Amino acid sequence: MSYKVLARKWRPTKFSEVVGQEHVLKSLISALDNDRVHHAYLLTGTRGVGKTTLARILARCLNCESGVGSEPCGQCSACKEIDEGRYVDLIEVDAASRTKVEDTRDLLDNVQYLPARARYKVYLIDEVHMLSTHSFNALLKTLEEPPEHVKFLFATTDPQKLPVTVLSRCLQFNLKNLAPAEIADYLAEVLDKESVEFEKKAVWQLAIAANGSMRDGLTLTDQAITHCNDKFTEQNVSEMLGVPTSEQIVVLLGAMARRNIKEVLLIIQKIEEKSVDYINYLDNLLAAFHQIMLAQVDGEFINKNGVNASEFKELAKLFSAEDVQLYYQFGLKGRNEMSMASSVRSAFEMLILRMLLFSPAYSESSEDPAEDSVNQKKK
Known part of the structure; x- marks a missing residue:
């Protein structure tokens, strides 16, 4: 069995597992529990703060077989397939590699059709700011009059590049950089689950180096485990990062x-x-x-x-x-x-x-x- 990196292995699958971002979680949970789900959400923030993760959790909440709510069961086929990235009605698109208007039109041609199995057909478009002007124009019409069975989830690191006409049709949530203490606590929890002994100061060094990004923190932890072997100490981590103890x-x-x-x-x-x-x-x-x-x-x-x-x-x-x-x-x-x-x-x-x-x-x-x-x- 191939090794699974920590950032993927310990990616949250429900809102209660997400670190930080309470201001976003509160709104999403309230919308789901009170049946006030908008047709388009825009999640913004720097790399590795949880934009795509939150979007996938939201997709699970919308299509869980136990019903729409803020706590998906995690056991039904919909929840499992979304976690595995093979759910037919969750269409994930990397806008950076599909910038042409033809790609967007091909994508939107299928919007009119009902979901194959799910309650909602969910379009998750990552780095949406990379779409061309013509692509945004093609998308705008659908955002103005979306079918009831379609939800759009957008993620971007640069919301300033999005047209105002698109921004005005989305509920926008800005994800904040995580505090070093939040990252350090989570990394310590992951290392405990991985049965890796560590010094608290070593984890703190990684949390500082992550610069607000949980994904960067987990990636650095992966690297540190390999670099330090059985000696996950502040000295070894500092040498790896090139920072002083x-x-x-x-x-x-x-x-x-x-x-x-x-x-x-x-x-x-x-x-x-x-x-x-x-x-x-x-x-x-x-x-x-x-x-x-x-x-x-x-x-x-x-x-x-x-x-x-x-x-x-x-x-x-x-x-x-x-x-x-x-x-x-x-x-x-x-x-x-x-x-x-x-x-x-x-x-x-x-x-x-x-x-x-x-x-x-x-x-x-x-x-x-x-x-x-x-x-x-x-x-």
Whole structure:
């Protein structure tokens, strides 16, 4: 039996299994339970947030043999065949590969015919924004006067490209990017089901790297299982992603707090040896400064999934609030400059040195930064 990737193996088949998107689920469940189902739905959002998954669940709800409702049985032939992607009355179309008006007309020619077996004939058109202008014109007439037995489910990552005339005839739901905590909790649940032992911080690294996309998170988890073998640790996952561990960030922050320039430069040298992406490193550093500031204001708001809260609280004692704000501003500006530099490492070094040499605390300790740097070398 061939291996089934995690994103497909653990794809939700009912609304209760969907992570996040409560604002969308509430409306869809209410419409199904109160028999107020619209003829056309448009699901928008970035990649991997559940657009196609929700559309398939909605198709199951509409055609389940137990009746229309928000909780399909999952046991009837309709539910099973929709899950397997072979249900005759669920027509899935990838608009990116069928942009011509002829393709759309061929598709719509069958709209007038009753479903072969189902209650509704459901058209699921993915990346609908890829259709041509003529294709939208052909579709518009059907959307204006749809047959009672037809439902349209559209999914797109770019709703701005859809004609207003199409948008006005659909119920539009914007799916949000998932929070790292939501992704991390789900990945941990999947790893438990897969009987894979893991470190919590390793899962958090994957959740951050997923950038709001559950599918990306599951794909990275697949890759991490292969990369880490039986050692699903933060260290191994960080090496795979090319990002620093929480411990490495703490070490750099400690050196910066002590204003030990030599130690800071040696740490940056080790970053180069481990082939860590400098922009990722800076992003993690900025996130750490944010957590330090939260610790200085009120420790209850610290994110406990990354570096331990106790470490943030200790670091917060070493930095002044003024320095943290200044470092954060330097970092944001420097991130843009790094993309223009011929050497990313040099740009990163210059940024860290700028943080240290031009901070108020450093100016107070040395009237001449250049002279102080020379003296430090002599030591």
